[in-house]
Amino acid sequence: NAGVMQNPRHLVRRRGQEARLRCSPMKGHSHVYWYRQLPEEGLKFMVYLQKENIIDESGMPKERFSAEFPKEGPSILRIQQVVRGDSAAYFCASTAIGAGELFFGEGSRLTVL
Amino acid sequence: GIQVEQSPPDLILQEGANSTLRCNFSDSVNNLQWFHQNPWGQLINLFYIPSGTKQNGRLSATTVATERYSLLYISSSQTTDSGVYFCAVERRSGYSTLTFGKGTMLLVSP
Numbered sequence: 001n002a003g004v005m006q007n008p009r010h011l012v013r014r015r016g017q018e019a020r021l022r023c024s025p026m027k028g029h030s031h032v033y034w035y036r037q038l039p040e041e042g043l044k045f046m047v048y049l050q051k052e053n054i055i056d057e058s059g060m061p062k063e064r065f066s067a068e069f070p071k072e073g074p075s076i077l078r079i080q081q082v083v084r085g086d087s088a089a090y091f092c093a094s095t096a097i098g099a100g101e102l103f104f105g106e107g108s109r110l111t112v113l
Numbered sequence: 114g115i116q117v118e119q120s121p122p123d124l125i126l127q128e129g130a131n132s133t134l135r136c137n138f139s140d141s142v143n144n145l146q147w148f149h150q151n152p153w154g155q156l157i158n159l160f161y162i163p164s165g166t167k168q169n170g171r172l173s174a175t176t177v178a179t180e181r182y183s184l185l186y187i188s189s190s191q192t193t194d195s196g197v198y199f200c201a202v203e204r205r206s207g208y209s210t211l212t213f214g215k216g217t218m219l220l221v222s223p
Contacts, residue, residue: 033209043199043213056210091156095209100144101161102201102209107154 002027004105005074006092012111019079021108023092030097031055032075034067037089037107049075082112115140117214119200125220126190134185134217136200144203145176146211147185151196159185159198190221 005024013019025032034046048056049069060067064082069075079086093104116139126132138145147159160167160174162183167174171190176183187194197218201211 031209035211042215043201045210045212048208048210056208059210089154093209098207100146100163100203100207100209101158102146102211103158104148104156107156109154 004029004092004094004103006090006105006108008108009106010109010111012113013082014113015083016081019082019086019110021077021079021090021092021110022074023077023094023105024074025092025094026103028096029094029103031095032069033093033095033102034075034077035091035093035104037091039088043091046077079110082110084112086110087112115142115202115204115212117200117202117212119198119214119217121217122215123218123220125222128190128192128221128223130190130221131186131188132190132219134187134198134200134219136183136185136202136214138181138183138200138202140204141178141181142202142204143206144209144211145183146201147174147183148199148201149194149196150199150216156199187219190219192221192223195219195221 045059047067064080089107091107093102118137145163149157164178173186197216199216201213
């Protein structure tokens with residue numbers, strides 16, 4: 001499957017636990033974007049990364065959220081000390097270098113109890 | 114930031130009907146995409162169309178960048194077309210930090 005791969009597809013956490021979401025970009029793509037879809041807010045950009053470099057994190061909450069895209073392996077979106085308001089669908093997307101067209105993964109749905 | 118307005122917010126069609134969805138944006142853009150979110154939540158890329166016209170089967174899209182709007186046409190609609198259609202834009206060239214509209218929810222009944 002050459003598409004954007006996300007896992008886990010569904011994740012349940014209790015308040016205060018940590019959530020880690022993983023994303024492997026489409027083959028040949030080196031730019032990764034994370035978006036969040038909240039029921040009342042729609043789809044919002046969070047962070048844009050290249051290998052070992054955060055390009056734009058203007059949409060990322062200032063606390064508890066972090067993202068990385070290491071030289072080897074998938075991109076990781078990490079949410080520490082989750083709260084109920086973090087319950088959402090988190091989508092990863094990727095593009096090729098110099099291209100604007102964005103391709104999304106199937107999303108990871110986080111539920112915080 | 115840039116504003117994106119989509120209309121109509123909801124649309125109900127009989128199978129076989131045609132429809133036009135509209136996206137207005139408040140500033141010049143270098144990136145505009147249309148997506149379909151199906152009932153299972155998957156976001157499917159329909160068109161990358163910052164300007165001009167494209168067609169893909171029963172779907173086509175036109176962006177008039179100078180007038181800051183884009184149109185998505187669905188012809189001979191099918192039940193599998195149901196879902197939410199999003200328009201998303203970005204002002205900066207080479208970036209895909211898209212601003213999404215609130216979407217048009219389409220229901221196609223048999």
